[in-house]
Amino acid sequence: MVSPGGDAPNATLCVLPWIHLCASIDGVYGRCCVDDAMYHNELYQQEEEPVFALNDDAIGCSPGSRYAKDNPDRVAGIAEAFNSPNMKRTRLTMLRGERVDACKYCYFREDHGAQSYRQSINRRFEHELDGLAARTDADGTVEDFPFFLDIRFGNTCNLRCVMCTYPVSSAWGAKQRPAWSSAVIDPYRADEELWQTLRDNAHLIRRLYFAGGEPFLQPGHFALLELLVETGNAGNVDLSYNSNLTVSPDRAMALFPHFKSVGIGASCDGVGEVFERIRVGGQWSMFVDNLRKLRTQVDVWLQVSPQRINLWDLRNVLEFARTDGLNVDLSNVVQWPEDLSVASLPQDEKARATAELTDLIAWCVDLGWDKPAADLGALRSFMNSLDPADLVDEGAS
Ligand SMILES: C[S@@+](CC[C@H](N)C(=O)[O-])C[C@H]1O[C@@H](n2cnc3c(N)ncnc32)[C@H](O)[C@@H]1O
Ligand code: SF4
Structure with missing residues (x-):
């Protein structure tokens, strides 16, 4: 147990390293989905197959990943990864009140007026924040199984x-990828140790977040839901998603009634033509049909990624949400690619966009729509406080 001094100040602490593990699409584990040490996108830019060396600060890699061969001493299952040397060091650093290098994406957003994942997750799990030091062994170990998983x-x-x-989307991979790599990547489907660990600990799982790729197309996502139903544990589990809602949700809808709760952030970056321009291959009408179908059963909100292309369509997205009685989350501001980020707008356009955002914020405040008003305020500060050269590459979350 770490003592004395209790828990570190909230300015650096994040609850996730105590309760959560992320497992990325290509088999690297992370403190969360914006862990700077988890992404290795530069490897996928190489013409010849590179050595898949893991970042020194990464938590570890799964046995089914391409990294396993080149980093044999850092291959781990999810329970082991949760107490890997880098994860233990992260907890101790946070408890000392220091910033963690791998968490720079969150600190960067906070420093520029935007909401961070750290802030929103600490709010959601506020009750877990007290007593983190008491649950931490002197070497940083936490004995519990992470009850919140993002696989x-x-x-x-x-x-x-x-x-x-690519590699986040196989459809991008089908169009453009290095010859040595396959369009579809799935390191977990045949990972027997992972499935045994999930089965053995199914009674401890409380929350799952699914993204991808597209979760409603992932065999592993359905296999995990079915495992929880079959073992009688689904009723303890809150499910949360980001989905593009352009594929049929019917199979998932048949499983959802077994779960404690289901929340879906339906990715919506514009209305009609703007939606289709950004979400290439998607049809607005199909998105709306799926959204309205799902809403009859589970909580659905619009998840917007503000960027240059949709800055002038945010009003339409908000109007659509108001007509359909939907909440909107606009906090996931695009930083990368830089040329799509609002921070890369020329100064005169920033001035016009500032006026538009100020007007939208006033409209939201009049409607009592606090969350979109706050998100738009953060977007405005982010846009105006940044030079494109300052942007941090997050990988795509
Ligand atoms: C990678 S997607 C995966 C889940 C699902 N396919 C979807 O689109 O919702 C998760 C979220 O990340 C957002 N996203 C994609 N690329 C991004 C980027 N470069 N910066 C910020 N958010 C991004 C998407 O809009 C989506 O809301
Ligand atoms: S953001 Fe778009 S391309 Fe990327 S995973 Fe989601 S739906 Fe697919």
Whole structure:
């Protein structure tokens, strides 16, 4: 147990390293989905197959990943990865009140007026924040199984959104990837140790977040839902998603009634033509049909990634949400690719966009729509406080 001094100040601490593990689409484990040490996108830019060396600060890699061969001493299952040397060091650094290098994406957003994942997750799990030090062994070990998992069961996706990329989307991979790599990546489907660990600990799982790729196309996602139903544990589990909602949700809808709760952030970066321009391969009408069908059963909100192309369509997205009685989350501001980021707008356009955002914020405030008003305020500060050269490459979340 770490003592004395209790928990570190909230300015650096994040609850996730105590309760959560992320497993990326290509088999690298992370402190969360914006862990700077988890992404190795530069490897996929190489013409010849490179050595898949893991970042020194990464948590580890799964046995079914391409990294396993080149980093045999850092291959781990999810329970082992949760207490890997880098994860233990992260907890101790946070408890000392220091910033963690791998968490720079969150600190960067906070420093520029935008919401960070750290802030929103600390709010959601506020009750877990007290007593983290008491649950931490002197070497940083936490004995519990992580009750909140974000396992990206591969990159299968039907779309090629303009701000997304390979290896995150197999549809991007089908169009453009190095010859040595396959379009579809799925390191977990045949990982027997992972499936045994999930089965053995199914009674401890409380929350799952699914993204990808497109979760409603991932065999591993359905296999995990079915495992939880079959073992009688689904009723303890909150499910949360980001989905493009352009594929049929019927199979998932048949499983959802077994779960404690289901929330879906339906990715919506514009209305009609703007939606289709950004979410390439998707049809607005199909998105709306799927969204309205799902809403009859589970909580659905619009998940917007503000960027240059949709800055002038945010009003339409908000109007659509108001007409359909939907909440909107606009906090996931695009930083990368730089040319799509609002931070890369020329100064005169930033001035016009500032006026538009200010007007939208006033409209949201009049409607009592606090969350979109706050998100738009953060977007405005982010846009105005940044030079494109300052942008941090996050990988795509
Ligand atoms: C990678 S997607 C995976 C889940 C699903 N395919 C979807 O689109 O919702 C998760 C979220 O990341 C967003 N996203 C994609 N590329 C991004 C980028 N470059 N910057 C910020 N968010 C991005 C998407 O819009 C989506 O809301
Ligand atoms: S953002 Fe989602 S839907 Fe779009 S290409 Fe990426 S993974 Fe697919």
